[in-house]
Amino acid sequence: MDQNQKEQQNGKAEPRQPSMPDTIANERPTRNPLAAYMVKPKVRFETQEREEKVVLLLRRHFVTNLGWLLTTIFLLVIPLFWGYVPFFHLFPDRFQIVLIILWYLVAVAFFLEHFLSWYFNVQLITDERIVDVDFYSLLYKEVSDTKIENVQDVTFVMGGALRALLNYGTVYIQTAGERREFDFEDVPHPNRVAKIINELLLEEEKEKIEGRVR
Numbered sequence: 001m002d003q004n005q006k007e008q009q010n011g012k013a014e015p016r017q018p019s020m021p022d023t024i025a026n027e028r029p030t031r032n033p034l035a036a037y038m039v040k041p042k043v044r045f046e047t048q049e050r051e052e053k054v055v056l057l058l059r060r061h062f063v064t065n066l067g068w069l070l071t072t073i074f075l076l077v078i079p080l081f082w083g084y085v086p087f088f089h090l091f092p093d094r095f096q097i098v099l100i101i102l103w104y105l106v107a108v109a110f111f112l113e114h115f116l117s118w119y120f121n122v123q124l125i126t127d128e129r130i131v132d133v134d135f136y137s138l139l140y141k142e143v144s145d146t147k148i149e150n151v152q153d154v155t156f157v158m159g160g161a162l163r164a165l166l167n168y169g170t171v172y173i174q175t176a177g178e179r180r181e182f183d184f185e186d187v188p189h190p191n192r193v194a195k196i197i198n199e200l201l202l203e204e205e206k207e208k209i210e211g212r213v214r
Contacts, residue, residue: 060186129145
């Protein structure tokens with residue numbers, strides 16, 4: 001009788017050893033903090049357990065930011081042409097300066113609002129859970145999670161030429177948990193994300209069979 005069988009007969013389970021999915025097992029951790037697809041990121045979150053390992057951190061693909069980035073550039077450039085507006089030069093210099101400052105403050109606020117929304121709206125995949133962080137403001141965010149073992153189905157969609165070219169799409173995760181569906185919208189490498197989740201699910205089932213617990 002081997003040691004594992006003895007431990008199981010004695011009511012003891014082998015401690016769980018965190019492992020990485022085969023798809024990314026040999027990949028180096030992503031160090032770019034602005035990446036939309038981060039492998040083995042060196043990050044922690046509020047409810048993370050001591051031995052829990054973050055496998056992936058996901059954000060919307062950077063190309064989805066082009067709309068508000070171009071709008072920001074447009075807002076920054078507009079004051080350069082105010083001198084060509086009829087009667088603008090008739091306003092007092094002090095008024096013109098105040099107006100320009102206020103305009104740039106609005107432009108910066110517009111940029112920060114959209115950047116923070118993109119940066120902090122993340123999905124985390126750990127070796128134990130799927131965590132979805134919906135960031136609304138610096139004062140309010142909503143965090144939902146589910147155990148990997150609750151995952152029932154994982155699919156992904158890459159619709160359109162741009163998504164196919166840049167390899168991003170939406171991953172749909174059906175669960176048996178309190179929240180029935182998690183949608184990872186416009187994330188890079190959706191096929192790899194789905195594959196990694198399925199590998200984690202298989203590992204979770206294997207741990208149950210072998211009697212390994214956290």
